[in-house]
Amino acid sequence: MSSHASEPSKLSRRAFGGVVSASATAAALGASAAPAEAAPHQPRESQERPFRAAAGRHAKRPNILFILGDDLGWADLSSYGAPHIKTPNLDKLARQGVRFTDAYSGSATCSPTRFSLYTGRYPGRTKGGLAEPIADRSVGLDPNHPTLASLLRGAGYSTALIGKWHCGYLPDYSPTKSGWDEFFGNFGGALEYYSKLGLGGEYDLYEGDVREGDTEYKDLRYYTRILTERAGEYVRRDHGGKPWLLNLNFTTPHWPWIADGDEAESAEVVRKIKAGDARALFHTDGGSVEKYTEMVEDLDRSIGQVLTALKETGQEKDTLVFFASDNGGERFSYNWPLSGNKASLQEGGIRVPTIVRWPARLDGGQVSHEPVFTPDWTATLLEIGGARPDKAFPLDGTSLAGYLLRGERLQERDLFWRVRGERAVRRGDWKYYRGKGGTDQLFDLSADRREQADRAADQPKLLAELKAVWEKKDKELLPYPS
Structure with a gap:
């Protein structure tokens, strides 16, 4: 092994050397996370502080805003080295919190990673997690299995999921059957951004367990706009003094490659869906690096709007914001220098951009190189939220709360x-x-x-x-x- 690989929490040790000058430089950074003098294809990690927990601080239980992008590659943010994609809001989030360079998804495709997040366990622990990804109605997340949402709700949290579920279909499976008080979004793995038609050609936008439009109307605006609006409304709502968990699961930048304003391309995809083309949503004849860039930058703006709602309502300090992708990037993603992409266990298929901010407890401008993965975050949020895991369903993740908040060493373990x-x-x-x-x-x-x-x-x-x-x-x- 390399000389430093066996050291527990190697960055906790490094933090004592050079942290003063590094933090002074980080504090002087402007809107860009990669200054002009930085190498064009590399984030300027030297201007971020090595991770060191702000031990001794105390705060009330935080709200939790857990944001997932969909099929976003490890280097698709400018703070992770993208030379052509500008993501100022997520870059700012990284400057205000901790950016993880060696964070991984729980699996290499959509639904297994979501199983690992919601259960805190390897996808292969459950029948639904064996589907890579779920493509039919035969399997899903068993409503009897404890989840991040059900356990936090039991500890006093309000819970909501807005966006992509992809852990099973009605009538047997849904977020409201698995611990979320509220759900607004799509059940399937993909949908056309305007029509909301899913992989089976069905309309896939639901309010709770009722398909939106069955009783009132169908919202045919661009999907990312709708999810952003809904998330903002949830953040601004009076929650009666209770802390809340919001899982905000965007479908951006998952195919089809349709950006806000692309009504003509949307109409063509819809035409193919209605003509019976089962692969129309895969959009293998569409997209480009430029279109993908447009979608990622729109995702960044949308997240910025939700973060603004936090700030304007005075909840920014006491809200833990987490951002990551559900797996590695797809065919237009920028993954350099990693090999592989979505569906592969090479680094490009499972290493994902990951950012955590909690102003009340975490100093900003930090970077962590510790290897972590999705089930760790389940264990971490349960500990921070004061919820006890169910002993009948032991977690496979390791809580990072001690490492993040108390300066404890993160012991080496196998992912x-x-x-x-x-x-x-x-x-x-x-x-x-x-x-x-x-x-x-x-x-x-x-x-x-x-x-x-x-x-x-x-x-x-x-x-x-x-x-x-x-x-x-x-x-x-x-x-x-x-």
């Missing part, structure tokens, strides 16, 4: 992933990976984020150890259906 035909384990800087070709590989990510220098031959003992870790964990999980 595990499984998708059909691929496997991966990360321990410290090392990653064991087997792709669909069946070859076991070992990479030192501290020196080779692109996963091109296979170290399996000169580290056979470590390779065997991590392979055994993966196979032992795999035996605990449900088998994939044949």
Whole structure:
């Protein structure tokens, strides 16, 4: 192993060296997270403070605004190195909180990651999590399984989910059956942004468990506008003194590649859907880097509007805001220098941009290189929100509350992933990976984020150890259906 890989919470140690000068530089940053003198394809990490918890602070239980982008690549934000995409609102959020460079999704596609977030467990613990992703009505998130929302609601939180659910369909599965007091959004994995037609050609915009339009009207405005409006309304609402959890799940920048104002392209996709083209929403004949850029920048503006609502209502200080993508980027995403993309367990398929801000407890302008993944955030938010996990459904994530808030060292542990035909384990800087070709590989990510220098031959003992870790964990999980 590399010399620093075995050190627990290596950034907590580094924080004591150079933090004063680094913080002074970070405080002087303007609106751009990557100053003009920075290398064009790299975020200026040297101007951010290494992570150090603000130990000793106390605050009331926070509101939790948990925002997910959809199929957003690791480097699709300007604060993560995108040379052509401008994301000033998310860059500002990073400057005000902690930006994670080595954060991962719970899986490589949409619905399994959402299962891992809502349950705090590996997707393979549940039947619904084996679908990669859910594409029919046969499986979903069992309403009897405790969730982030149900546990926080039991601890006194108001709960809402706005946007993409993708954890099962009615009549058996829905957010309101799994702990969320309110739901407004779509059930499926994708929808056309204006018509709201889903992968099966059905209208997929719901208010609770009632399809919107069945009783009153259909909202045919651009979907990102509608979700942003709804989220703003929820934030501005009087919650009667109760803390709240809002899962805000945008579909942007998931295909189809339709930006706000693209009514003509929308009409063409709708025409194909109504003509029976089952793959129309995949939009394989549309999109471009420029269109994708437009969608990501619109997502950034939309998030900025929701953050403005927090500030204007005086809730900014006491709201923990989390932002990430549900998995790696798709075909127009900017993932450099990572290899692979969505659906792969290479870094580009599971490493995601991740930002956390909580002004009452976390100092801004910080960067953490600790490896973390989706189930960790479930455990973290439950601890911060004062909710106890259900002992019958033990969590697979590790709470980061001690690391973030009390300056505790984050002990080295193994992060595990499984998708059909691929496997991966990360321990410290090392990653064991087997792709669909069946070859076991070992990479030192501290020196080779692109996963091109296979170290399996000169580290056979470590390779065997991590392979055994993966196979032992795999035996605990449900088998994939044949």
